Amino acid sequence: MSEDRQKDKKESLSGLGKRNLKKTLPESMRKKKDQSDKSKEATEFIPHETSVRQNTSPPSRSVSPAKAKPEIPRQKVSVPQANFASTSPKLVATPKPEKKAVPKKSKKDRALLSLQKFKQRFASKKDSASQEKEKAKGRIYRSLQDRKNITFLVLGILLVFVSGIYGLYTLYSSQRQSKYIEELRSFIIPEKPENFVAKAHPVLIEFINQGSSCIPVFRKLYPTMTPSQKVAVLLILGEIQDPQAMDIWMDALQSNVPLLARFAARSVARLEEKAIAPLKEKWKNLDAASKPYFIEAMALTEQSEALPLILESLQKEDTKTREVSAEKLKYFKNKKEIIDPLYSALSDKESSVAEKALVVLDLLQKEQILSPYAEGLSQRTKQAFLSSQMPEIRARLLQLMGILGLCLKKDGDNYISFFKEDVKKAFQEDSIPEKIAAAYILGKFQDEEMIPELILHIESDIPELSQNIALSLAALASPIVPKEILSRKWKPFAHVQKALAKILHEYSIYTIRLGLKEKAIGFLKEMMAISFYSSQESIAAALSLYTFQPIDMLIFQKEEIKDFKSLSSKIKKGEGNLAQYLKKRFSEKTDALDSLSLSKDPSEEAKILLLEEMNRILCSTDLYSQDRFPDEKQWPSGKEIHFHRVLIEKAFPQEIMPALLLAYSDVKNPKAFIQKFVPLFKPQSQNQPNKEDAVDPMDKRDPVSRNLWYQWTRETQKLLLASMEKEELLSEAQSLLLEEMNRLMCKGPIYEENLFEKVTLTKECKLLLGKELSKRDTVKLNRLLLEMVYPTEISIKGQAFHDLQNAKK
Known part of the structure; x- marks a missing residue:
């Protein structure tokens, strides 16, 4: 019994050891171990078959392998049978094996089992x-x-x-x-690039906003661009100011195209100090034709680093480069280093270089920069003048005297007295260059003693002398001058006429105050009737001041003649009453008319001769007659020149463009036109009287009409108001209204964005607004604007003539 217990104890300990060993295995090996154990148990518990019968007893409770005892199979026992037929074999029960007593677990085993x-x-x-x-x-x-x-x-x-x-x-x-x-x-190249604002242009601003990103595109397309496109690109690059575009600037500066080179110089100069090094580097291998533009570019930067190169060029380079170098020194006017080179330039062999230097010195004097150096320069100038024997050099020194004489000393005095006698003496001598220079300086020195002598020399055969005398007399501002001019008869020379017109133009206020207005008008008209084309514009400008009408906008210009050949042919054949009259007046110009009418391409000289005669006719006294113009009513006195211009335009509508100024025939309905400007005043009340010109708040005038109304004189406003109640004043009011409108049209553009915000501008108006306007361009723009604001009151220019021709047909 003790042996069995020991055996069971060993088996339980061996099972426990196996389980402890299994715990130490990894998870995967543990699972495999459990599966192998289970398969082993299954094979151990398979029941064994006997030859007698199977064990059909209920299955016993499963026991752990440690406690399981070997099962004793039941054996089939065979009993010897007797030799009796009736006897049957009997089954003998197999003896059951004795159950072993289950050993009791000790406390230690139970503790170990619990722990496990x-x-x-x-x-x-x-x-x-x-x-x-x-x-x-x-x-x-x-x-x-x-x-x-x-x-x-x-x-x-x-x-x-x-x-x-x-x-x-x-x-x-x-x-x-x-x-x-x-x-x-379609970019319009500005005439004055220094006044052009690129950011105000609707297309240029798009590229300017893109910045440097557009430079590669410009670089790629620049060689195939038109001049207008190239100029626009240069203006854009000047605003972007990126050195990456230096190759484009250099290409334009060396293109030998003055237009592009000038814009490129101004554009690259916007880089200031960043432009100096590349420009200097290119200068080393530069051809002479491109040097002036490089000088201009460096000067426009106004950087001190560029000044030594410019001063050196003033002495050593070719004529054109020296001219530009002298001229561009004005951008360094505060540098004392430029004074001596400018003075030395007066002795240059080329007069054009000396003239540029004198212009810069005059600028320095006007800005009071030259005064600190005037004393030393005055001494040097006088000594050089007295010692020099060359008339041209002496003339240059006289011009310098006129500049230095106005410089101020420390005590407030000037240097006029230091040079005055030398200048007078030079004018009285026979040297023409010195006389021309002295004539101008006498006016600057305000030497009234020389007035009679100056007036005598107006009729000189030398145009430059006459012109300088006119400038000198204009500067003197003496009432003696207009009286002397109007009281004499003068030679009919073009340069003399220009000089006289210049003097009367400058003396208009004195002349009117002296009561010589009508005399001056008559004098100028007579001079116009025998004038030359080169002097006609000056005469017309002087007439404008005395007649208070824009006469200079009424004389014929080349661009206003649509067909010279047809015009001359009609005059030569005498087609019509006016053509017959002109033919008689043109009798001396028959050869010119022949060349104009026969030649396919008339010469400039022939065109000028025709224009000259046409402008003379404007001041004739017998152009209009009732027989010659039965359908025309004569205009009021004082408007003859404008009236004559309209008569000629109507006679030759296919050959002559109508003047841009408003004429009587341009106003369709005078009363309706005047009503556009006249305001509605508040009704006067006895209890609360208003001001005489208190405008009714319900006034519905358009902004343009309201603005123009307040630019007219008080007399004009009163007459227009009165004409609304009295029909007999309507004609006078219309005349005064046209006079005021034409005066405003010549004064300047009437366009203001807030006034014309509801007016749709035409393409032509937009083009004019985007360019530098001459006086004629200003009048043209204003006429177009008025036609758009008053379409039912003012005829489109030339439309009245076409309507008249159609009515006659």
């Missing part, structure tokens, strides 16, 4: 926790992977979307750039 179970449960919990942790890690990892994949997918979609938008934007920008570059073909 606790460890097993703890290990299983730990394993499950670690498994859950591993699963959680797996889930987190897979979640992170999924998120990363989604992020990449979203980023990819965004990248494709952004790329698409960028591509569309690039395509749009490219097409837009191409459109704007094409529009630059």
